[in-house]
Amino acid sequence: MAHEWIFIGIILLFGTIFAAVPLVVNTIVAPKKPNVLKNETYECGMETVGDTWIQFKVQYYIFSLVFVIFDVEIVFLFPWAVAYKQLPFFAVVEGVIFIVILAGGLLYAWRKGALDWV
Amino acid sequence: MTASQIFFLLFASATLVAAYLVVTVRNLIHAALWLVASLLGIASIFVLLDASFMATVEIVLYIGAIAILIVFAVMLTRRVMEDVGPQRTNTWWFGAILAILFFASASTLIWLTQWPTLPEGDVGNTVLILGKSLVDPSKYVVPFEIASVLLIVALIGSIAVALPSKQSE
Numbered sequence: 001m002a003h004e005w006i007f008i009g010i011i012l013l014f015g016t017i018f019a020a021v022p023l024v025v026n027t028i029v030a031p032k033k034p035n036v037l038k039n040e041t042y043e044c045g046m047e048t049v050g051d052t053w054i055q056f057k058v059q060y061y062i063f064s065l066v067f068v069i070f071d072v073e074i075v076f077l078f079p080w081a082v083a084y085k086q087l088p089f090f091a092v093v094e095g096v097i098f099i100v101i102l103a104g105g106l107l108y109a110w111r112k113g114a115l116d117w118v
Numbered sequence: 119m120t121a122s123q124i125f126f127l128l129f130a131s132a133t134l135v136a137a138y139l140v141v142t143v144r145n146l147i148h149a150a151l152w153l154v155a156s157l158l159g160i161a162s163i164f165v166l167l168d169a170s171f172m173a174t175v176e177i178v179l180y181i182g183a184i185a186i187l188i189v190f191a192v193m194l195t196r197r198v199m200e201d202v203g204p205q206r207t208n209t210w211w212f213g214a215i216l217a218i219l220f221f222a223s224a225s226t227l228i229w230l231t232q233w234p235t236l237p238e239g240d241v242g243n244t245v246l247i248l249g250k251s252l253v254d255p256s257k258y259v260v261p262f263e264i265a266s267v268l269l270i271v272a273l274i275g276s277i278a279v280a281l282p283s284k285q286s287e
Contacts, residue, residue, distance in 0.1 A: 004169065004170070004280050005165045005173075053179060058194060058280060058281075060190050060193070060194075061187075061190050061191065061194055061280055062276075062277060062280050062281060064183075064186055064187050064190045065187070065273070065276045065277070066273065066277075066282060067183060068183040068184065068187055068219045069270075069272060069273040069276075071178060071179055071183040072179065072183075072184060072269055073266070073269060074178065075175050075178060076252070076262065076265060076266070077254075078171075078245070078249075078278075079171070079245050079246070079248040079252055080249045080253055081249070081253055082243075082245045082246050083245075083246050083249030083250045083253075084249075086246070087185060087249075087250065088249065090255070091250075091253035091254065091255075091259075092253075094253045094259055094262070094263065095253055097217065098262065098263060098264075098265075098266045101263070101266040101267060101270055102266050102269055102270055102273075104270060105269065105270040105273040105274060108270075108273070108274050108277070109273065109277055112277055112280075113250060114277045114281055115247030
């Protein structure tokens, strides 16, 4: 099956090999002399204080919620943009209405202060 | 066995293994990452079905947005990263019965439905056809515009629920 996705499969395969070969060779060839200092998470740099599994601020969640909405918008607009040049004027206006309605949502999020980083 | 059948078995088994790990690993972040792997397997099955746009949607929406949303939701919760309790409750048999009933009814429906098959040969640029019919007044333009209203309702609703009120600060 000659397929355009074959190329993505090949890139995926060779990308994995490309990343895996140095790691595997390192594991085989490198001498292993571990000590306490080497086994630190950050051999150099700041040591973490306390548990690293902390509770995130709700702010992140609101940003990702807004992102999800506009991600769905992209899915709807992508076929419209592909067909753009073959569409009558009326159909183009429909797409613009779609964008304007969602721009209202962005305006709401903005005015409500959901996009302010605190 | 053709090459596409081999690929299907490969991707389907990878999807199932990842889906099994989603419900069995104890670290919630790891479960979310296995969910990403499982969704990637479903995307590759869409590729095998010649539904490139659906595969892209699967990656952009489910992996790019919803899985990330789940990861954020996990990070918002406190102290549930390492679940140490038993993974089985006393009413596990009730859940098992429900799951078997659901599986039986869903597979019966799938078995009984007459699925339309793709016409032979090249169907053309499916994304282009989809784009044209989405804004065609005689086809899907009303659902298309209602989708934007639905999205704005979801956006405003989620902000109204999730945004911390000004008084509490």
